[in-house]
Amino acid sequence: xxxxxxxxxxxxxxxxxxxxxxxxxxxxxxxxxxxxxxxxxxxxxxxxxxxxxxxxxxxxxxxxxxxxxxxxxxxxxxxxxxxxxxxxxxxxxxxxxxxxxxxxxxxxxx
Amino acid sequence: xxxxxxxxxxxxxxxxxxxxxxxxxxxxxxxxxxxxxxxxxxxxxxxxxxxxxxxxxxxxxxxxxxxxxxxxxxxxxxxxxxxxxxxxxxxxxxxxxxxxxxxxxxxxxxxxxxxxxxxxxxxxxxxxxxxxxxxxxxxxxxxxxxxxxxxxxxxxxxxxxxxxxxxxxxxxxxxxxxxxxxxxxxxxxxxxxxxxxxxxxxxxxxxxxxxxxxxxxxxxxxxxxxxxxxxxxxxxxxxxxxxxxxxxxxxxxxxxxxxxxxxxxxxxxxxxxxxxxxxxxxxxxxxxxxxxxxxxxxxxxxxxxxxxxxxxxxxxxxxxxxxxxxxxxxxxxxxxxxxxxxxxxxxxxxxxxxxxxxxxxxxxxxxxxxxxxxxxxxxxxxxxxxxxxxxxxxxxxxxxxxxxx
Numbered sequence: 001x002x003x004x005x006x007x008x009x010x011x012x013x014x015x016x017x018x019x020x021x022x023x024x025x026x027x028x029x030x031x032x033x034x035x036x037x038x039x040x041x042x043x044x045x046x047x048x049x050x051x052x053x054x055x056x057x058x059x060x061x062x063x064x065x066x067x068x069x070x071x072x073x074x075x076x077x078x079x080x081x082x083x084x085x086x087x088x089x090x091x092x093x094x095x096x097x098x099x100x101x102x103x104x105x106x107x108x109x110x
Numbered sequence: 111x112x113x114x115x116x117x118x119x120x121x122x123x124x125x126x127x128x129x130x131x132x133x134x135x136x137x138x139x140x141x142x143x144x145x146x147x148x149x150x151x152x153x154x155x156x157x158x159x160x161x162x163x164x165x166x167x168x169x170x171x172x173x174x175x176x177x178x179x180x181x182x183x184x185x186x187x188x189x190x191x192x193x194x195x196x197x198x199x200x201x202x203x204x205x206x207x208x209x210x211x212x213x214x215x216x217x218x219x220x221x222x223x224x225x226x227x228x229x230x231x232x233x234x235x236x237x238x239x240x241x242x243x244x245x246x247x248x249x250x251x252x253x254x255x256x257x258x259x260x261x262x263x264x265x266x267x268x269x270x271x272x273x274x275x276x277x278x279x280x281x282x283x284x285x286x287x288x289x290x291x292x293x294x295x296x297x298x299x300x301x302x303x304x305x306x307x308x309x310x311x312x313x314x315x316x317x318x319x320x321x322x323x324x325x326x327x328x329x330x331x332x333x334x335x336x337x338x339x340x341x342x343x344x345x346x347x348x349x350x351x352x353x354x355x356x357x358x359x360x361x362x363x364x365x366x367x368x369x370x371x372x373x374x375x376x377x378x379x380x381x382x383x384x385x386x387x388x389x390x391x392x393x394x395x396x397x398x399x400x401x402x403x404x405x406x407x408x409x410x411x412x413x414x415x416x417x418x419x420x421x422x423x424x425x426x427x428x429x430x431x432x433x434x435x436x437x438x439x440x441x442x443x444x445x446x447x448x449x450x451x452x453x454x455x456x457x458x459x460x461x462x463x464x465x466x467x468x469x470x471x472x473x474x475x476x477x478x479x480x481x482x483x484x485x486x487x488x489x490x491x492x493x494x495x496x497x498x499x500x501x502x503x504x505x506x507x508x509x510x511x512x513x514x515x
Contacts, residue, residue: 021488022330029373054489055302055377055444059328063373066421086452090444091377091396092416 003028010110011042013103017049020057020084032064032075041073044106048079053087061097076106111176112158118184118227122154125229125261126161126172128268134164134257138232141253142166145246147234149213152221152257153180154230161230168211168235177204180231183218187228189247192216194239206235215240217247219254224265232257267332271299274335277342278305285309285320287385287501291471292324292494293479295445295487302327302334302376303443303490304342310349312382319382321349324397324441324494327376328417334374341365341376341418354382355428358393362418362426369419377417379441385498388433393426400441402433403461410454411439438465438474439496445489446482464495471495 003016012035016028035043045061047053065075078100080088088094100106113119134152142150149167153160160178162170175181179201183190194214195201206213218233232254242250274296283290292305306323323345327338344364348357358380369375379400381392394400396417401408411431415424433439450456460481464474478493 054448055326055328056330059373059375062375062420066373069421083452087444090398090447090452092398092414093396093420095414095416096420096422
């Protein structure tokens with residue numbers, strides 16, 4: 001899986017594509033870790049191009065959220081499709097990882 | 111013909127049956143390309159068969175060991191090189207030499223298994239006689255060593271998978287009035303899914319309860335299985351001394367460090383069933399995939415809690431339901447839910463297939479797991495089915511609104 005990255009200076013938008021699973025998760029996690037280490041702790045993950053997420057993908061998002069919050073930042077998700085929302089709802093992880101409709105809404109206060 | 115008895119033959123047989131298709135094809139293709147030979151193969155030598163588990167230019171599969179050249183290679187510790195098989199009376203009559211493809215040249219490097227004995231050989235074959243140079247022999251040995259490493263990893267993974275399988279409950283729980291079955295099909299040798307059941311005495315000496323557990327540690331493979339083993343053991347330990355809410359709370363606290371350190375989380379669905387009354391107390395930690403079903407319909411047994419390892423502290427409070435004598439409790443992992451498009455409408459559509467009263471719980475979990483595997487589940491797949499059955503003394507009672515007695 002490839003993902004685009006756009007640095008908006010106040011925050012960074014990451015846009016993964018396709019299946020966000022065990023194969024895709026490690027490189028994504030590595031990139032999030034690097035960004036947080038570099039002080040980029042406000043992250044938006046634009047999920048509009050992700051058609052499937054499994055528990056490994058969710059794990060990376062939660063892991064990223066934890067490390068961003070430890071550095072007084074946050075990781076937020078935007079534009080998730082129906083499968084992603086179903087999985088978030090099933091695991092109740094939408095309590096932590098609020099799905100925002102758009103990138104603009106996700107970073108309204110940044 | 112039988113090979114001389116050796117533990118290496120058993121090891122080769124076990125490996126041959128566990129090797130995933132195409133796993134070693136790359137190394138074999140590399141060998142074929144480097145040596146410019148038409149045929150390259152990894153052959154494992156069992157008791158009376160040769161198993162070709164990876165090959166180019168030669169079919170994979172099993173042949174009688176007497177038709178093999180590698181059977182000689184495994185009995186020595188250096189490369190076996192035969193300039194012209196047709197001129198060597200040990201091999202001149204084997205089918206691949208006497209008939210098509212009429213191979214002439216053979217070079218094979220014996221490959222060690224975990225036991226340190228040779229389980230097979232990496233070989234190259236040509237249709238014309240030839241001789242390997244010193245560098246080529248070294249190259250073949252290097253490729254063979256690479257394969258040995260891969261095989262060792264494979265054997266370790268197989269063993270880890272066996273350990274995990276052996277941790278699953280196999281016998282009926284020692285409690286009257288209940289039938290239960292479960293099955294896990296990991297996507298790899300080992301995985302993050304597990305189920306468990308055991309009997310505890312409810313605090314206050316309130317009688318025996320059957321504890322039913324289904325857990326799913328994020329991710330797949332050996333790393334996830336290590337965490338799954340920990341969650342399983344910790345929950346088992348706490349379950350003996352306290353009720354279902356507290357046992358999950360304590361398990362969450364005890365495993366918190368290890369889940370955090372590894373950036374993992376684990377969904378957990380844990381219930382305690384009193385088979386006499388059907389009362390079922392449960393905690394759902396972000397699992398969401400437990401239902402009670404009957405011909406009258408189905409209901410989900412879920413709560414709003416997040417999985418263990420998620421960054422909020424929940425106060426776990428159990429919910430309660432009643433399993434009527436004609437109802438079936440089914441808990442599955444998300445590997446099953448994924449092949450149903452993560453949709454409860456699809457779950458409902460598939461429900462009649464498992465609600466035939468003639469089916470045993472064993473058959474029901476097999477139907478569910480086989481269905482998911484058939485539909486190319488990419489994740490671990492797990493299912494547990496539970497129902498009440500008449501007690502040995504013939505008494506089935508029920509309590510609560512779902513009662514039919």
